[in-house]
Amino acid sequence: MHTKENSCCCSFEDCKLTTEWLLSRTRHRPKIAVVCGSGLGLLADSVSNKQIIHYEDIPNFPVSTVPGHEGCLVFGQIKGESCVFMQGRFHLYEGYSLCKVTFPVRIFKLMGVETIIVTNASGGLCQDFKVGDIMVIKDHINLPGFAGQHPLCGPNDERFGIRFPCMSDAYSKDLRKLVLDITAELGYSNFVREGVYCMVSGPNFETIAEARMLHILGSDSVGMSTVPEVTVAKHCGLRVLGLSLITNKVSLDYSREEKVNHEEVLHISKMRAEMLQNMLMTFIARSHQVETINNNNCIFSNTV
Numbered sequence: 001m002h003t004k005e006n007s008c009c010c011s012f013e014d015c016k017l018t019t020e021w022l023l024s025r026t027r028h029r030p031k032i033a034v035v036c037g038s039g040l041g042l043l044a045d046s047v048s049n050k051q052i053i054h055y056e057d058i059p060n061f062p063v064s065t066v067p068g069h070e071g072c073l074v075f076g077q078i079k080g081e082s083c084v085f086m087q088g089r090f091h092l093y094e095g096y097s098l099c100k101v102t103f104p105v106r107i108f109k110l111m112g113v114e115t116i117i118v119t120n121a122s123g124g125l126c127q128d129f130k131v132g133d134i135m136v137i138k139d140h141i142n143l144p145g146f147a148g149q150h151p152l153c154g155p156n157d158e159r160f161g162i163r164f165p166c167m168s169d170a171y172s173k174d175l176r177k178l179v180l181d182i183t184a185e186l187g188y189s190n191f192v193r194e195g196v197y198c199m200v201s202g203p204n205f206e207t208i209a210e211a212r213m214l215h216i217l218g219s220d221s222v223g224m225s226t227v228p229e230v231t232v233a234k235h236c237g238l239r240v241l242g243l244s245l246i247t248n249k250v251s252l253d254y255s256r257e258e259k260v261n262h263e264e265v266l267h268i269s270k271m272r273a274e275m276l277q278n279m280l281m282t283f284i285a286r287s288h289q290v291e292t293i294n295n296n297n298c299i300f301s302n303t304v
């Protein structure tokens with residue numbers, strides 16, 4: 001039954017208001033959005049004609065509460081392509097509803113964005129992965145979703161997308177191929193992998209028993225974000241590329257003494273940000289090579 005408790009806290013009208021506000025504040029009309037993961041805000045450094053808008057100034061926008069997430073939108077261009085970077089994302093463990101966590105994705109869609117690149121820091125479960133590897137996400141496991149923590153729960157507004165979206169192709173095959181071609185050209189193939197990302201709610205890192213379970217389930221890496229954003233992006237017909245930086249190896253073994261912490265995650269992210277940035281810049285410059293497939297269920301894109 002539709003009650004106030006389970007209804008979405010970000011209505012189409014809220015999204016429209018925020019979109020109109022942003023469109024009136026910036027001349028940029030981005031086609032590509034990049035969500036920067038923990039410690040990866042540096043990815044926005046190469047943007048030219050930069051315009052920064054702080055989350056706290058944007059109507060209806062949540063604010064960042066996690067170290068390594070700056071809390072602003074950076075509009076500008078990369079190699080002539082109009083982009084917007086989210087320097088700082090929102091997480092379920094911060095206390096935000098998944099509706100709020102994914103609110104920016106719908107704003108990007110309504111602003112005219114066609115492709116979203118979602119980045120994150122994650123722990124490596126696949127035993128072949130090394131710290132500093134970059135995993136191109138080919139699929140995900142929505143663990144909170146299994147327990148009803150899902151951004152599309154509640155009444156469906158058809159103006160965003162259909163009630164029962166398909167998720168078997170959430171991460172565009174063509175975009176994955178393009179980014180893998182680019183990494184080969186850049187000579188990065190020895191630390192770029194493909195794999196399955198699993199989202200847990202956090203904020204604690206995994207117990208060894210949990211890590212073993214996630215590994216058996218087929219997860220190559222584990223983190224606390226991305227899946228809600230990708231789910232909402234796919235729902236409204238955005239093309240998705242997901243990149244996960246392996247900042248630590250998740251222990252599957254009781255004899256291992258290493259202990260993961262957020263500072264280490266931020267340190268590794270900053271160390272690898274430059275290479276991720278090179279990949280992204282080339283990818284953005286060439287993303288138009290991949291045809292825009294309008295698998296778009298959202299009937300109100302570009303109309304705000």
Ligand SMILES: O=P(O)(O)O[C@@H]1C[C@H](O)[C@@H](CO)O1
Binds near residue numbers: 036066119225262265
């Ligand atoms: O925003 P992401 O998913 O990159 O952040 C990861 C998961 C936690 O928020 C944090 C743990 O260190 O990094």
Ligand SMILES: Nc1nc2[nH]cnc2c(=O)[nH]1
Binds near residue numbers: 248260
């Ligand atoms: N859940 C989880 N999130 C992470 N983010 C970065 N590393 C990790 C990890 O090991 N586990």
